[in-house]
Amino acid sequence: MVRTQIQLEEAQWQQLREIAHREGISIAEAVRRAVDNMLEEKQKAYRWRKEQALGVVGRFASGLQDVSENHDRYLEKAFDPR
Numbered sequence: 001m002v003r004t005q006i007q008l009e010e011a012q013w014q015q016l017r018e019i020a021h022r023e024g025i026s027i028a029e030a031v032r033r034a035v036d037n038m039l040e041e042k043q044k045a046y047r048w049r050k051e052q053a054l055g056v057v058g059r060f061a062s063g064l065q066d067v068s069e070n071h072d073r074y075l076e077k078a079f080d081p082r
Contacts, residue, residue, distance in 0.1 A: 006031070046079070053078060 008016065020030040053075065067074060 049079065050075075 016027055016030055020027045023030070025033075064074075
């Protein structure tokens with residue numbers, strides 16, 4: 001594990017402390033679980049977006065002549081979270 005330090009708003013810390021106490025876990029474990037949940041949700045959203053994009057492959061004419069050769073580049077650009 002990697003040790004890290006975070007700063008929370010007072011209300012966040014209070015709620016986190018209450019959750020940890022109710023579940024009988026440390027605050028650190030509660031934070032790890034929250035991070036795991038966030039990462040899992042992001043992965044699910046990414047996979048859903050990718051499935052949706054791939055589901056329309058071949059259904060529409062793009063007008064682009066190089067899609068079959070450069071599809072990875074176009075998909076990478078489409079899924080760039082920025």
